[in-house]
Amino acid sequence: MANKTGNQEKTYIFDDPKNIKRVLWGLYFVCGLTVLLDFVIHRHVDHPLEAVWGFYCIYGFVACVILVLIATEMRKVLMRKEDYYDE
Amino acid sequence: MSSFGSIAPFLIFYVGAALVAVTAGHVRSAIMLLTPVVGALNLYAMAADFNATFALFDYSLIVVRVDKLSTLFGYLFHLAAFLGIIFSLHLNDRMQQVTALLYAGSALGAVYAGDLLTLFLSWEMLAITSFFLVLARRTERAFSAGMRYLIIQVLSGVLLLAGTVVIGYTTGSFAFDKMTLEGLGPTLIFIAFGIKCAFPALHNWLTDAYPESTPSGTVFLSAFSTKVAVYAFARGFPGTELLVYIGATMAMFPIFFAVIENDLRRVLSYSLINQVGFMVCGIGIGTSLAINGAVSHAFSHVLYKSLLFMSMGAVLYRTGKMNGSDLGGLYKSMPWTTVFCIVGAASISAFPLFSGFVSKSMVMYAAIKEGHPFVWLALLFASAGVFHHAGIKIPYFAFFAHDSGIRCKEAPLNMLIAMGLTAALCIFIGSYPWWLYSMLPYPVDYAPYTWAHVLTQCQLLFFSALAFVWLQLRGLYPPELPSTNIDVEWTYRKMLPAFVTAVRRVVRQVTDRIRREGGQIISTASNRIEALASQTGILGSTWAISTTAMWILILLTGYIFIFYI
Numbered sequence: 001m002a003n004k005t006g007n008q009e010k011t012y013i014f015d016d017p018k019n020i021k022r023v024l025w026g027l028y029f030v031c032g033l034t035v036l037l038d039f040v041i042h043r044h045v046d047h048p049l050e051a052v053w054g055f056y057c058i059y060g061f062v063a064c065v066i067l068v069l070i071a072t073e074m075r076k077v078l079m080r081k082e083d084y085y086d087e
Numbered sequence: 088m089s090s091f092g093s094i095a096p097f098l099i100f101y102v103g104a105a106l107v108a109v110t111a112g113h114v115r116s117a118i119m120l121l122t123p124v125v126g127a128l129n130l131y132a133m134a135a136d137f138n139a140t141f142a143l144f145d146y147s148l149i150v151v152r153v154d155k156l157s158t159l160f161g162y163l164f165h166l167a168a169f170l171g172i173i174f175s176l177h178l179n180d181r182m183q184q185v186t187a188l189l190y191a192g193s194a195l196g197a198v199y200a201g202d203l204l205t206l207f208l209s210w211e212m213l214a215i216t217s218f219f220l221v222l223a224r225r226t227e228r229a230f231s232a233g234m235r236y237l238i239i240q241v242l243s244g245v246l247l248l249a250g251t252v253v254i255g256y257t258t259g260s261f262a263f264d265k266m267t268l269e270g271l272g273p274t275l276i277f278i279a280f281g282i283k284c285a286f287p288a289l290h291n292w293l294t295d296a297y298p299e300s301t302p303s304g305t306v307f308l309s310a311f312s313t314k315v316a317v318y319a320f321a322r323g324f325p326g327t328e329l330l331v332y333i334g335a336t337m338a339m340f341p342i343f344f345a346v347i348e349n350d351l352r353r354v355l356s357y358s359l360i361n362q363v364g365f366m367v368c369g370i371g372i373g374t375s376l377a378i379n380g381a382v383s384h385a386f387s388h389v390l391y392k393s394l395l396f397m398s399m400g401a402v403l404y405r406t407g408k409m410n411g412s413d414l415g416g417l418y419k420s421m422p423w424t425t426v427f428c429i430v431g432a433a434s435i436s437a438f439p440l441f442s443g444f445v446s447k448s449m450v451m452y453a454a455i456k457e458g459h460p461f462v463w464l465a466l467l468f469a470s471a472g473v474f475h476h477a478g479i480k481i482p483y484f485a486f487f488a489h490d491s492g493i494r495c496k497e498a499p500l501n502m503l504i505a506m507g508l509t510a511a512l513c514i515f516i517g518s519y520p521w522w523l524y525s526m527l528p529y530p531v532d533y534a535p536y537t538w539a540h541v542l543t544q545c546q547l548l549f550f551s552a553l554a555f556v557w558l559q560l561r562g563l564y565p566p567e568l569p570s571t572n573i574d575v576e577w578t579y580r581k582m583l584p585a586f587v588t589a590v591r592r593v594v595r596q597v598t599d600r601i602r603r604e605g606g607q608i609i610s611t612a613s614n615r616i617e618a619l620a621s622q623t624g625i626l627g628s629t630w631a632i633s634t635t636a637m638w639i640l641i642l643l644t645g646y647i648f649i650f651y652i
Contacts, residue, residue, distance in 0.1 A: 030549050042538075056543040061550040064472070068564060082570055085571065
């Protein structure tokens, strides 16, 4: 909906911080749900590690944190100016 | 004139390209759209074991060899070409449109090649036609990236030819069938395939050139070259154990680069290598489940990767920007593109009901079953990582994140149609995988939709998302910065030129010194000789008779002495 004054822009869904909060709470809820379902659904296990409770939850979270932390360290070594190759 | 159903698939595209070159406007668009349709009908009419040979001197070249593997890739390439053509219909760029068709045709030529010589010819045509797609951006950066791209692609072709010649000489046959990685010939061919497949350390041509192409050029590029290499490995080296470890490495290392890369199409190029890693790994495992996984993953990959490159292409087309640091908040201006990008992101991340879910898991399951637990863990890490950088980072930094203030028009209609169709296919394959499964080279005995698989995949992905949120909120996530990250290309773009410059400097110093000091040495020497021969010099002066007689006596004595011993 365009504002009557014309020079003010229409507000979009994520302009409201409440909606961002809602998305985040939705994510937390889904994460909690998948953990709870781990008790309910019998998982067929192909590898002993999979039998560890919440293995995929922990692995997914830890993998991403490690990924980002290593990548941040790599940046210190690898990052150059944007026109590095143009010089 | 051969009848329908027995035309070499590449020929239809080459004829289409020739017609596109001499037409314009709606006629050209119609020809471009019809080419893959006619091609697909030709494939449909083709007998399941059709072979077409062509005599060249003493050799008969198998230009078309039809079996389940080539047919699957054949249809895939027709589909990818069709979608790419719709995406590029707004263009009025003859060079780009002609080379796009030639490029797709060359990929078909390679996939249907029954012998190594035909494969080599298609391989080189792929290199040359795709080179023009890189150039099509018509910037200086694109030109130099294109030149580097061409050199590396031609190198791959030369290795393939050398390997072909060695194999032809030792075995007397050019047949392109399963090989073992022993001896010079197969090794050369393995490396040639490896270059095109973007093996670790041989990968940089891809991340260098693809992001420099046009919005639609990259869509074509992402679909064909590497997948031709995947096909070539599936045909030539299935079950080669080395490929398992190469594949796992390919799946792992690009995700680190993708996290810190700013150019979003370069992020996608890194994730392309990561996804091809899964395929290479499956081919290396080599069981029917693993090969099915690799091939079906190639199929879903071409679609979702095209979709992601299309959405980024649309952003580039509308905003002229591609760096994460310049973009953000575009969901306001390009809502449809945002939705399609998210479908592509969900597919590459292998969310249930999206295409990656039904194909990638076959490779991972095969890795466990065949006793590669560490490879399995690496692939699992790569699965979490790909969601992180392609699934979240791409849509987040382009369409959400902080509002960049850019307000533009939604993508053109033809782009939206192309993205919509591709997105629909991604969801169709993910929700109804049995259509894809029925085309795979081996009978499929795999059920993707078990409660356990859906749950574990959701756990992996949602907790990866949670990690992203946590890192963002804690300020630990590396911000998008205008930057270049050095990769293997540093060796040939910086180190090698620096080395050459250093060598030239040393050579110049040495030659300068020789020129300078050499002149002095010569003039000093000639002065001394002159002095010796002058009237006061030892040779030029007049000697007394007695002295001369004594010298003659000494010389003659010496002579007699030497004569008698």
